[in-house]
Each structure stands twice: as structure tokens, then as C-alpha cells.
Amino acid sequence: MTALPRPFAQWFAARGWTLHPHQAAMLDRAQEPALLLVAPTGGGKTLAGFLPTLVELGAQPRPGLHTLYVSPLKALAADIRRNLGTPVAELGLPVRVEDRTGDTPAGQRRRQRADPPQILLTTPESLALMLSYEDAGRTFAGLRRVVVDEIHALAESKRGDQLMLGLARLQRLVPGLRRVGLSATVEDPPALARFLARHPDPCAILHADPGPDPDIAMLEAGPPPWAGGGGRHAIPAILEQIRRHRTTLIFHNTRAQAELFFRDLWLANDDGLPIAIHHGSLAREQRQRVEAAMAAGQLRAVVCTGTLDLGIDWGDVDLVIQVGAPKNVKRLVQRIGRANHRYNAPSKALLVPANRFEVVECAVALEAVRARALDGAPRGPGPRDVLCQHILATAAAGPFDADALHAEVTSAGPYAGLSRPDFDACLDFVATGGYALRAYDRWQRLVRRPDGLWQLRDPRAASGIRMNLGTIVGTETLPVRLRGRGAPLGEVEEDFAATLTPGDSFLIGGEVVRYEGLRELTVEVSRAPGRMPKIAVFGGSKFATSTLLTQRMLDLFAQGAWPGLPQHTADWLALQARVSRLPEPDRLLVESFPHDGREHLCLYGFAGRNGQQTLGLLLTKRLEEAGLNPLGFVASDYATLIWGLDPVTDIAPLLDREGLRAGLEGWLAGNAVMKRTFRAVAIVAGLIDRAAPGLRKTGRQATFSSDILYDTLRRHDPGHLMLAITREEALRGLVDFGRIEEMLDRIGARIDLLRLDRVTPLAAPLMLEPGRVPIHGQGRERLAAEAAARLMAEAGLG
């Protein structure tokens, strides 16, 4: 074992610290070309990552960049800079530690490129930007190590693919580069190791002691409502928990739910406990105030969303409450780890199911956590829109050779399987647009020089390319401000803003505001305390419940008796078993019943929210073709409920795989989900620019919707690369057809269509679900025409 150098050993001893075994192992194996450390929250990952750097620089001080640290959060980079400052100063190490993110001033960035610090802390986007400059070779000369923090989180999105392409580039600039990944507990560490390492290099995996089992349970708060989310029924019990703990984090799955919950929690907060709210739609200043108050220990509770999932220690959290279904065990475990950020102390967490179905989901999630079972689907191959952007960024840095770039790209784990034709198609798209129609010589972004190298046709294009770097494409949002005063309250999605009429009220930052109007792309509001808000529907990210959890729910149903469930929920399941059936793991239960003058059809596919939503879209289409007049549907993670004018008597033919696939190809292609996906793909791939707020505001651009491009390509160039990528992506993501196929595999031909005379216990909650989708057929046109006729009549214009 490598001995800790004397000054380090003394410094540790002076603080009464000893190295954890995995920290020592990281030091031992510091020379490995790639190393992945898997450790639970609070396991001292960051120190484990930096110790080899500090020891090397302590032994051999040198100028220039030594270690590049990449994290998913700007705030994490800033936090690490502060934390590293202490050992660096106290050990007297000749080491400069600086961060470089989107917030770093331009002057400092320029200086960092010319005279980099020994340790540079950054994000995937900032790294891509640095690599897009001509002088990247000089900036990174001498780099020895790259440390990727929270790599499990990065690997879940395109940011990870972009980062790995960046590392492939770095490795070509500095061949001896060593890679280190720091990960929370994941279900498939070898897959993450392949993602990290240079292909086909091996990557050693180190496991830290997973630590003690967490102390978790369902919060006893009486029967939850039948449907909906939010967990407001549990507010008295949650307030009691807040009183009993130092600091409580209360996680919600969506911003809207967090807002509604926070408002009601505040109304019930008779003791005036200091409680705050934190989520991605709030203005940055407001979030920073909450973070500072939390770090200073001034808050007893924070109501939050995924924005507090990662990273930073903001104070002494001793309880985590998850409101609503956990959806995903891995994420639940990470959230639980936010409590008691200390190694070898159990984290304490409470789950608050917001409705009956969620009681079952929470029960199986608890089992899964205790069994240390983790969910997760295998990662697909690296997406090609990210590759297109990488090729553009490479061209911005200077002329390149296609063969060499292909070799470099396929050394990145996610792109190891990329074929040369696929690479060439991306290069062709970047160079000429890749259109089937070839008549236009002006469609050239890259040109091939006589020496065979590719370069930008117009070098001035490089700055535009740099402005568009990055793989995060947000929905377009509008800032919300109080009329007459400058204070920003936060932002809402444009689609939400489009539904508002003056006088409507909604919640933001825990207060009710009244919509006054839109002024220069700003939503103007006034305070409207005491009014009932219109449901805050902005900013909801709809995670689907994982296959692991839905499978465990079906297994639980099959037990037939449920001593582990609260009585109210066990009774509900027993009643369902009596009047109908419970869904089974290897069969599909479909109920048909009349209700309120409409025919209803309920399919318990347990395919996750997105899959059930897609199933609803495809089935209603087929019902319309069959003349059964569907009127609408609603989907949850567990089932799809369709209503219409006629009963369905034969379901199996409607669910045949080929028919569903054909429906997907034909009809979904024109769907809004595909258009939304196309927009994101087109922005990442560089077909269209990010809407720069500054430009939009000056109104100097006659913009038109990316939907038009999507429709044009479908009509005139159906084989185009952008459509292929869009399709791939939508099938994996929002459409989630994979979950439907998984369900079809699971049920085979075993479909039970039950005709019942009334709504069943399991179907009843679906009747109350929000998010009803009307059928986009003739019916919708008719409704629009009727609405217009009414408006005309009211205005006396009819």
C-alpha cells in the first residue's frame, strides 16, 4: 500500500481523521489509465478523487494544468473549490484551484486558457467550449488526470455523451491522461466503467463500503386520497416531523406539486417554523438566498425538487421526506442519502404516498431499498445529434482529418460501436445539411481542402457554433415579474403562459399571483393573496415508474393477502379482487364498463406513464378506425383509461404488435411529442440555433416554428438523418415504445377482457387523474368550430 506522504499523514492525524480503505485504494492505484469509484453519499468520494492529485503535486510541484475536475453542477464546482482550499492552504501546497463555468467572467476565462491553474473545476459544457478553441492543445498540455464527479448522473443524459467525446479529444491532445469516475451506487458498474474508459482500455472498479442500511418507513398520516399527487393530506404529520428534526428536506416529483404543497404547508405552519422552497423555476437570486440560509443552518425545512438531488452539503439535514411515488429506486436511494451526510451513520427517510396506487408503489420501493435492488435500463449507444455538434465544435477548433476524428470518436465508450457509414452521415450533415436534394452549392458549412482536411467554409461561423454548444435544451420559458416592479419571481413555460387569460391566478414561489398580461416576453403579474390559484401546471417533469417497481407491484398483487400494507389499501385491493380481478404479472387485465353515459375501457399495462400514454394514443387511433368513437383517455404509470361512445368487445386484435407498430410509424410521426423531440435534436445537432433571449427580445428575427421544418422533412426527405435521430430518441424517451413491447412480451396472448356493470375500485382513481387527453380527430375540429361560433355570437358578430 502506498504510504501517505508525511505532511499529509500529519495533517490527517491532527484532525483525527483516518483514510477510508477506498480512499487508500484510490491512492494505490492512481496510475491506472481508468478507475471507477462507486461509493454511497457521504463516502468521501471527492477526497478520494483529489488525494492522488494533491500527493503528486506535493511531491513534484509544477506549473500548468494537472487535474481537470468535471461535475454536472456549477454550484458543485464552486463548492469543491472552497473545500479544497483548506488542505491546500494548510499543507502549503503550491497549487492553484479555480473553477470555470458559464458564470466565470470572460477575462478570467481568457487568462485560464493562457495560464491554467493546477486544478481546474468545470462542467461538460464549459469543457466542450474550451476544446472548441484553436489553442486547446496549449491549454491542456501537461494534463495528467481528469476526475468526473457524479458520473452516474451525467451518464443519464446527453451531457455524458458530450463529455466522453470531450475526453476522447483530450486524450488525443495528452495521450497519457488518466481518467477517474466518482459514482453513487448504480445497478451496473461495469457498464459505467465502459462508458468512462478509453475504448477498449480496461477500467478498474473500486467499491466503497456501502454503509449501514437506511432507516426508512412510510409516514403514518391516515388514508391518502384516491387520486392526484401532492400529499397535502399529510401536512400535519409532516409538520410534526419537521418539529422533531433539525433540518428536513421534502422532495416532490414536480415543481407544480412542490408549489401547491409549500403553500398549504405554510398556511398550516402555526409555529412559524422557518421553511423555504427551492426548485428550477425560481429566479436564481431566490434560489441562492435559500441555499445560503440552509448552509447557515437557519432553515428547518426546504420543500424541493430534483434540483437538490445532487452534490452539495447545505447544512445539517437529518431527515428526508419523499412526497409522492418514488418512481425509481436508484433516485430514491440517492435522495435518502441526502440525510445525514456522514459515513457509517444510517440515513433517515420517510415516504409519503399521495394516493392509493402510490401506497403500493411506496411499499415495494421500501422492500427494494432494503434488498439493495436497483433499477435502470441499459444505456443506448451515443446519440448522433451530440456527435454532429462535436464535429462542428471540432471544426471550430481548426481543420481536421475525417479518419483521425472517426478513430478518436470511437475511442469514447458511448460511441465505441459507431460504424463508419454512420459517422460519415453525421459529417455529411454537418458539412452540407445531408439533404437528398444536392443541387445547391451554397449548402456548405464545411469544405474539404485540397490536402483532404475539413474546415469551416467561413471561419467567422466558429463563434456562432460556440454559442450553441451544449446538450441541454430547455422548454422555452418566460420570466415572471410583478407589474411595476423589477423583482423577478421566476419563470413559467411558454405553453403554460399561452393558456393564461388576464385575471387568472397561479402559484409561483409559494405565493398566489394574478396574471395581468404579457409585455415584451415577460409575464406580468400582481400579488393576489387569498385567491384560489389555477393549478400550477408549469415545469412538471414526468418520470415514469421503473420496470423494477411496476414488476414488484404486480408480484405484490399476486400475494393475495397484504399484511404489510396499510389496512385502507389492503381493503381496496381485496375489494378489487372480489368485484373484478387484480392485474397479474404475466397477463393483461382489461376492464370494460359503462359510467356516466360513456363507455370506458381500462388497461392495466403497468408500462410506466409514458408507455401508458403512448398506448392510449395508439389505441384511441385504432378505436377511431374501428368506428368506436373514442372521446379521450388518461394515463398513469399503471393504467390507461379510454372513454368513448361504444363498448369494446374484442381487445386482442387492437393490441397486436404489428398493428401498434404501424400506428406508431404512421400517426405518431405527426404528433406533438415527435415535434418537441425534433426541436431538441435539431438544436443539439446545429440545424437550428438556440433561441437567444436577447435576439428574440429585440424582435429582429422573423422566426418560424421548428414544426414546419419537421413537416417539410417528412414530406420531402423522409430518410433524413434528423428524422432518424428524432425517431430513435422519442422511442426511447417520451414515447417509450420499449415499455409497451416489454409488456407485450410479458403478457403474450394472455389478455383478459372483463365486462363489468360499473366502475371498479382500481379504475376509480383514474377517473380523477388530471391530464386528460382529448382525441385529436374530427372531434377536436368540431369543438374548436363550436367554440369560435360561441365567441362570434357573444361578440354579436355571428
Add this chain to the structure above:
Amino acid sequence: MNGTAVSLAGAELSALPSGALWWPAERLLVVADLHLGRSERLARRGGALLPPYDSADTLARLDAEIAAARPAAVVALGDSFDDAEAGAALPEAARLSLARMMAGRHWVWIAGNHDPGPIEIGGTHRAEWRCGPLVFRHIARPGVEGEVSGHFHPKARVGGLARPCFVLDRARIILPAFGTYTGGLAADAPALAALVSPAACALLVGQPPIRLPLAAAGLRRGVRASPGRRGPAGGLG
């Protein structure tokens, strides 16, 4: 022709679902803002390499209208070409298709802010054009009677549908843009609302035609730039 009957200054017109306007008595077809060559202009100016199918798409739809109506005359209300160079650079196939449509009928190109000068493409070029009680020009003027114009690319939203629309009042008709790559301006945007009477209507293109008061037709979202302004191209919403 399957359109919505509209009466203007005594002329009986028909607003077609395609966004074109038909005057049966004169056998006259009117279209606005074709913006031919739009993607070519963006590519030439170093902007995005958008799918180069917009001109062909626009012309194919125009061809279908002409085949159905068999007009004696066609008026294009300006901004027919995205700029003069785009007109000159129109691919041979598009040029031929246009020549075929123009053959045997009177064709008037009204000047727009994108294409102020004549384009070497045949037909008559005019700043504005009168026919009976109606005057045809690119940009509407306040206080006139019987005016048919384009320029604004009006768009409206009702019941979850957002579509290009005609804007109608007693004195004028403003046509939606016919070109494929054209954005929209909310029909209740101040620039438009200032021109028309408070009783103006929006008539959405498509089937079935939907008519509603202009005041209720707003997109209530980012008010788009006036399409007439020239600026750095390429930003798409």
C-alpha cells in the same frame, strides 16, 4: 372553390382554406408572402442549412390552387422572393414550374419589402395594383376602403389550434403568408390591431374554416417580429 364567402367593397370574394383569396367574378387568385428562396438566402448568408425544399413545397401548393381554380389572373402580394438574389438563384425546376403556372394568364408581382425591385421572371411588376373597387398592395394603410394586402403573416389560436389566418374588417383583407418557411404574427398584436377596426375578425385557414373575433384570436405568447424587418437570419423558435 370551397371557400368562405367574404364581401369587400361590393366585391364577392372567397377566402380559401389554403390561405389564398379567390375573386370568382374576375377569375382572380391572390396569394401573399411566398418567400421563395428563403432557405437559399439563409444558407448563402452563412446561417443554418435548412431543408432546401421550401420553394418546391410553396410552388407545389400554389400549383394545386391554380389547377383547381384555373384563374385568368394571379396577384402575388409582395415578398414573393426572400430577396432579389434568391429570386435569381431559384433552381431550374422551380423556375420551370413557375413559368408553367404563369403561361396563358395575367400575373402581377406586387413589390414587397423583401423584393422591392423587379425580378427577372416575367409577369407585371407593380408597387400596387387596382382592379374594380379593390386595391392590392403589400402593406396595409390606415383609412382606406377595399384593400387587399399581406406582409404581416397573421396567425391565430383557438381551442388549442394555432393556424395562419385572414384578418377581415369592412374595409380590408389581410392575407396569411402562403410560403412554407414563414412565421406568424399574433393576429391581435398591436401592429395589426392598430390598422383594423375593433369589429375585425380572424378567419383561420384549413378545414373547416374557423372565424372568430380578432380580439379573441391572440397567440398570447412571444409576440413575433414583424416579418418585414430584415435581420440576421436563422433563429427559429
